[in-house]
Amino acid sequence: MSVFDTLVGQDTVVQRLRAAVRAADNLLSGGDGTGMTHAWLFTGPPGAGRAQAARAFAAALQCTHGGCGECASCHQVLAGTHPDVLYVRPSGLSFGVEQTRELVVRAASSPTGGRFRVVLFEDADRATEAASNALLKAIEEPAPRTVWLLCTPTAHDLLVTIRSRCRLVNLRTPSTEAIIDALVTRDGIDRDRAVAAARAAAGHLERARQLATDETARARREEVLTIPARLDSLGACVHAAARLYEIAEADAKESTAALDEQEKADLKAAFGEGATGKGVAKAVRGAAGALKELEERQKRRATRIKRDAYDTFLMDLVAFYRDVLAIQLGASVELSTADRDADLRRVARSSTPEATLRRIDAIMECRRRINANVHPQIAMEAMTAALYLG
Amino acid sequence: MLTSMDSTSVPPLTVIVGDEELLVDRAVAEVVAAVRATDPEVDVHDLMPSQVSAGKLVEVTSPSLFGDRRVVVLRSAQDLTKEPAGVITDYVKDPVDDVVLVLVHAGGAKGKALLQAALQAGAHRIDCAKPTKASERIAFIKGEFDRAGRKITADAAQALLDAVGTDLREIAAACTQLIADTEGRVDAEAVARYHRGKAEASGFTVADRAVEGRLAEALEQLRWSLAVGMAPVLITSALASAVRGLAVVVQSSRGLSESELAKQAKVPPWKLRTLRQQARGWTPRGVAQAMRVVAETDALVKGAGRDPAYALERAVIEIVAARGRR
Ligand SMILES: [Zn+2]
Numbered sequence: 001m002s003v004f005d006t007l008v009g010q011d012t013v014v015q016r017l018r019a020a021v022r023a024a025d026n027l028l029s030g031g032d033g034t035g036m037t038h039a040w041l042f043t044g045p046p047g048a049g050r051a052q053a054a055r056a057f058a059a060a061l062q063c064t065h066g067g068c069g070e071c072a073s074c075h076q077v078l079a080g081t082h083p084d085v086l087y088v089r090p091s092g093l094s095f096g097v098e099q100t101r102e103l104v105v106r107a108a109s110s111p112t113g114g115r116f117r118v119v120l121f122e123d124a125d126r127a128t129e130a131a132s133n134a135l136l137k138a139i140e141e142p143a144p145r146t147v148w149l150l151c152t153p154t155a156h157d158l159l160v161t162i163r164s165r166c167r168l169v170n171l172r173t174p175s176t177e178a179i180i181d182a183l184v185t186r187d188g189i190d191r192d193r194a195v196a197a198a199r200a201a202a203g204h205l206e207r208a209r210q211l212a213t214d215e216t217a218r219a220r221r222e223e224v225l226t227i228p229a230r231l232d233s234l235g236a237c238v239h240a241a242a243r244l245y246e247i248a249e250a251d252a253k254e255s256t257a258a259l260d261e262q263e264k265a266d267l268k269a270a271f272g273e274g275a276t277g278k279g280v281a282k283a284v285r286g287a288a289g290a291l292k293e294l295e296e297r298q299k300r301r302a303t304r305i306k307r308d309a310y311d312t313f314l315m316d317l318v319a320f321y322r323d324v325l326a327i328q329l330g331a332s333v334e335l336s337t338a339d340r341d342a343d344l345r346r347v348a349r350s351s352t353p354e355a356t357l358r359r360i361d362a363i364m365e366c367r368r369r370i371n372a373n374v375h376p377q378i379a380m381e382a383m384t385a386a387l388y389l390g
Numbered sequence: 391m392l393t394s395m396d397s398t399s400v401p402p403l404t405v406i407v408g409d410e411e412l413l414v415d416r417a418v419a420e421v422v423a424a425v426r427a428t429d430p431e432v433d434v435h436d437l438m439p440s441q442v443s444a445g446k447l448v449e450v451t452s453p454s455l456f457g458d459r460r461v462v463v464l465r466s467a468q469d470l471t472k473e474p475a476g477v478i479t480d481y482v483k484d485p486v487d488d489v490v491l492v493l494v495h496a497g498g499a500k501g502k503a504l505l506q507a508a509l510q511a512g513a514h515r516i517d518c519a520k521p522t523k524a525s526e527r528i529a530f531i532k533g534e535f536d537r538a539g540r541k542i543t544a545d546a547a548q549a550l551l552d553a554v555g556t557d558l559r560e561i562a563a564a565c566t567q568l569i570a571d572t573e574g575r576v577d578a579e580a581v582a583r584y585h586r587g588k589a590e591a592s593g594f595t596v597a598d599r600a601v602e603g604r605l606a607e608a609l610e611q612l613r614w615s616l617a618v619g620m621a622p623v624l625i626t627s628a629l630a631s632a633v634r635g636l637a638v639v640v641q642s643s644r645g646l647s648e649s650e651l652a653k654q655a656k657v658p659p660w661k662l663r664t665l666r667q668q669a670r671g672w673t674p675r676g677v678a679q680a681m682r683v684v685a686e687t688d689a690l691v692k693g694a695g696r697d698p699a700y701a702l703e704r705a706v707i708e709i710v711a712a713r714g715r716r
Contacts, residue, residue: 232643232644233641233642233643233644233674234637234638234640234641234674234677234678235637235638235641235642235643235646235651235654236643237637237678238634238637238638238654238655239643239654242654288440289438289439289440289441290440366685369685369686369688369689372689372692372693373689373692373693374685374688374689374692375627375630375688377630378626378627378630378684378685378688379685379688381630381634381637381681381684381685382678382681382682382684382685382686385637385677385678385681385682386678386682388678389674389675389678
């Protein structure tokens with residue numbers, strides 16, 4: 001067993017990372033450590049598993065057996081509790097300079113476990129410009145035992161000055177076969193379901209796992225994929241946009257509500273709510289500020305979860321029109337929405353490839369708008385109208 | 391009120407005493423601006439008691455290795471707990487050269503020892519108590535006009551006060567608007583005009599005029615709405631509602647009842663008639679175009695563009711143009 005087992009369809013990357021781990025061990029035992037470096041950039045399309053790869057690498061660097069996946073250290077890194085691994089996953093949509101400076105200071109201290117201090121920075125593209133500059137300074141003048149692992153969708157999402165100081169690890173989209181294999185052998189999912197989920201997820205491992213195991217996710221996808229065939233009037237466009245808005249909000253609420261309540265309850269308990277006597281009034285005043293801060297943080301997280309939900313819907317729609325295009329062009333590729341065969345063929349017959357491309361553009365435009373903070377319902381109304389009229 | 395604080399003379403220790411937020415914010419802003427005038431890079435720490443521990447206070451008020459200047463603003467200083475309050479009491483006795491400390495104190499009995507200690511140490515005091523009498527508010531209004539080099543008559547100031555109420559921020563906003571919209575001495579008639587405009591202007595009026603193709607009126611309403619301080623996002627969302635209503639009646643989903651249609655358009659059923667009237671002259675393509683304009687405008691208003699007012703004007707013009715589209 002090895003921490004690298006979780007990476008699916010990434011053999012070349014795994015080989016390189018294993019070599020780096022050996023070099024790192026050599027460095028720790030007094031060698032020159034050729035082949036190891038202190039800054040790494042993990043890139044790859046959504047779902048290829050860049051964060052998992054970075055995490056596995058972090059575990060292997062901390063493990064005395066090259067990432068056995070079984071020792072305490074490996075478990076801690078994978079569970080996110082290792083004292084020498086700093087996990088940064090921006091919960092908002094951007095990561096500011098203050099937070100970065102604080103991170104840089106914490107990253108520079110020496111490892112308590114005698115191996116490395118590893119910073120695992122997911123979505124490093126969310127660092128603001130000022131934050132990136134602070135980060136650059138830290139990467140230019142590394143502390144001797146600190147290793148930076150940054151993750152972004154593409155190398156272009158980072159300042160070129162940072163990029164040029166990092167060793168690039170580019171993950172590729174895993175093949176459908178590799179995903180099916182992982183779902184069957186690792187998650188114990190039966191083969192038919194794994195095949196359907198892997199095809200539908202079009203190279204996105206986590207999405208495939210979700211579709212294979214989560215019934216609501218499957219139902220949502222089915223509903224989204226009926227939209228193209230149902231857009232037969234502007235009224236239907238308004239209706240479809242309203243429905244997408246409604247389900248994204250409801251799903252996000254469901255996944256955050258319990259968590260939000262728990263966090264609030266914990267905070268209140270920490271401030272001794274319900275207690276009486278001297279000092280309580282004072283504590284309550286302090287709690288009000290802390291509570292407001294917590295609510296702000298929860299709001300940012302909810303926004304992010306909602307955007308992820310919209311993203312999933314929009315990518316399902318893109319997959320549909322990409323399949324339409326494949327049919328129109330007579331390309332013999334695997335269709336990820338083959339389960340909507342009748343709709344696909346009907347749309348393909350009644351429109352041109354140019355119209356299909358315009359429709360895909362409209363979906364991508366909607367995604368860009370939602371990320372630019374446009375009210376999702378407004379963005380999706382413009383999109384459904386464009387899908388309807390071609 | 392600090393009006394002519396020269397940058398070299400920024401006192402190292404200032405106490406702002408009072409509970410009128412607007413005045414407090416202005417006083418803080420003036421101290422910060424005065425320091426920035428000499429040192430644009432200065433770090434400003436604007437802190438609430440809930441955010442500071444004694445340790446944090448020691449950190450921000452300690453001499454910097456590199457001699458960087460800092461402004462430390464400590465809000466609601468009366469709410470400091472004993473330990474951090476002690477840090478401040480010690481600090482004022484032996485202040486640091488690079489630090490400009492501003493303590494904001496509500497002025498009550500609470501935390502009075504801290505206030506006394508600061509004053510004894512020679513703090514510069516600025517009073518920002520809430521005006522309690524009408525005459526004080528009138529004086530505030532006159533002061534606002536003086537700052538802009540303008541005049542307002544006594545009856546106009548009274549009329550403004552009657553209309554706006556006692557909130558100093560709202561009074562200040564109304565003054566700013568009147569100063570921007572008028573010329574010369576402001577009289578009671580100018581104040582009355584201002585309030586009629588404010589009452590009539592709404593995002594919905596802008597949107598209704600735009601979808602009806604009445605460009606000049608739509609633009610005039612838009613300018614009014616913005617002039618009286620309506621948030622641009624409210625105007626975009628009114629435009630979105632109006633265009634949504636059009637979409638639902640211009641080309642309805644098959645087989646929907648009137649009440650289902652009204653629900654889809656998010657209007658009460660009686661409003662469908664208005665929508666149908668507004669929809670005359672619109673084609674599905676035109677409406678789709680208007681939907682695109684609304685989405686793009688929302689992006690511009692939310693920060694992708696530099697000038698929300700311009701984005702909204704363009705939106706109104708483009709929606710009116712989309713109406714003619716076949
Ligand atoms: Zn291990």
